[in-house]
Amino acid sequence: MNTRKPLIPAQLHWRDDTPEAVDFGDIYFSRDNGLAESRHVFLDGNHLRERWRQLPPSSKFVIAETGFGTGLNFLLAWQLWLDTAPPNATLFFISTELHPLTHADLQRALSHWQELAPLSEELLQHYPNLLPGFHVVRLAQGRVTLLLLFGDAQETLPQLLDSQHSDFFAQNPWHVDAWFLDGFAPAKNPQLWQNTLIEQIASLSKTGTTLATFTAAGQVRRDLSAVGFSVKKISGYGSKREMLVATLTELKKSHTIINKTPWLLHAQPQAKPQHITVIGAGLAGCHIAHALAERGIRVTVLEQHAQAAQEASGNPQGALYTKLSANNASLTRFSLSSLQFALQHYQKPHLKTAFHDCGLLQLQEKPDPSLLDLMKNNAQLAQWMDAEQASQISGIALTRGGWWLSQSGWINPQQLCKALLDHPNINTKFGCSIAQLQRDNEHIIIACANASKQFSQTAWLPLRAVRGQITQLPTNTLSETLCCVVCDEGYLTPAHQQQHCLGASFIPDDTATDLRSSEQQHNMSLLNAISPTLHNAWQNEKLHGRAALRCTTPDHLPMVGALPNREIFLRNYSALRHNAKVVINNTGSYMNGLWVFTGFGGRGLCYIPLAAELLAAQLLHEPRPLPQDIQQALAPARFVIRELVQTHAGR
Incomplete structure (x- = not known):
């Protein structure tokens, strides 16, 4: 996926609040009977009412759709789910869209259906920015995930x-249960009906997966049959004589999908856990415990200190930001996805008290043209401000412009951790040191920052401690006008309890946590780059602060996922030492029940919420909120694969 290329929103022509796609010359829904038609084709065509009434408690059901459009099919499925499915079951609805509607257009389109208004309002409240990639939205208090x-x-x-790898599609830990093929007519949008796409649909399915579509085109019928679907025509809706329904009866081998080594896939998929132990009660441990507890899993959190968030997570104020970029690197794509998710996450009522969404300004000399292009339709996320605008919005005189993140701000990490742990499914044990790991048929998540490599199973993990010191500055008449977070190489927060937070030093491999005047002066130099006026105003103040250790990795991406059995990995994938591009038909070998969740560096507030969703999805066999290539870029096993490949490169 090329993140540098911005999305082109749907170009619409309106007729009485009914949208038509200009590029495809087709309507999104029938003006007269859109609800009835969608229900007939997609809900009835997949027998959803009957199937959902028979679901066991705590189960999940996955729908996938080609062509989200106005979201009408999703809203109808959501409505039916609430009416028929068990209250503790979860619906996952996956939908693709090349040209998404803008928020304003979606709102106008959905105003057509008043009976769906409560659901439409919740969808509109969480509708993502128009950026390429995956966007996960949890709705209906967790009962529905879009x-x-x-x-x-x-x-x-x-x-x-x-x-x-086509030999291992059946071993994917989750599969689609029902498909909605709804991407305009094949004659008007042939790209969404190519046989290569039909093969991808089959690869995500299992025996018994159903499919429904409004079209009865012969080529679609033949392509579906070719990949193993049993297809039949049934009566269409209204004046449409026929439509297609299908059931996958045999997953046939793909002849177009290019195989890749399946090292991310577990050789022995693990059973869904009922109880999980989390080691560490910093931001990482508290977030993953909360994500699992919200899904009904019982969690025990073990922490060596007397309370949560005592080390790097213990700073009084933390800025919620990441480096904005339009390039296609895994780090920047993950960062942007994480930022969008975090901004929604911290607005949850039980977390909102810890989040001060005063806005955040990232200073730059001039904007990157590619990033300007990417953010053209996403001013709600990030908007470029010149120096004059930046000064007005921040409340202090600035000589440079920057990116304005109106929804961001700062967080009190200790208050946040306390709120995350306040859940009936979470049990905490403080003052608890762990000497060794011995699994007893339960899952363990290692989320204790630099201490994560203290165990024999994890000693090889390339984690690195980086000392960081913040400076705390008393409010004065010049600083009290600062009304948002301002970031450059360092950051300065608005006052909280009569103090500002200025950060931070960055000293690799220094594990001491004493307060140092040299680093206070370093931080003051960072302040001078932001505002010489404020720097001079605090020049003679007695400086206070706090030092702690970040936990980082060599590639600056966190470790999120199952802990690999390093020795077996090195043996099974040894051919990579000689040919980095060879495809090896072996799945990954992982330490049964051990998971790693650490290495977030100084971006934990931004990265951790979405990373916790990913790890929870992996543990519970749910659709992943991030694409496979980013999952691989976060997996602890990447360092073993990289070790093998670099051995080849060094020859």
């Missing part, structure tokens, strides 16, 4: 798989 894939379906759908 995963929007913005971009070309032929690029996004394969990224849903843990393995893009």
